Amino acid sequence: MRRGSPPGAKTGQRELSRLTHQDKLTLLETVENKTLPGSPLWSAVLAATGSDEALRLHRDLLHRLQRPAPADDADLLAQITAERVQLRRQW
Secondary structure (H helix, E strand, C coil): CCCCCCCCCCCCHHHHCCCCHHHHHHHHHHHHCCCCCCCCCCCHHHHCCCCHHHHHHHHHHHHHCCCCCCCCHHHHHHHHHHHHHHHHHHC
């Protein structure tokens, strides 16, 4: 990120923050709908903040996509971290 860029400019989080939870969920579901089962979700990058809202959104997305979602936040964050590592390897 270049100097002076606002936080979240690269990930689009700033723009996402303007949407309702349902709108965010619908948008992410549309983006992730073609992600193959077993493949990491790109939205894990957004959920990596570990905030309550980010974890809730990611957990709701996993349910919509019929993917396993740990009930415990620490376990969910570990899953998100593992997905981010997989995504980095693909690049």
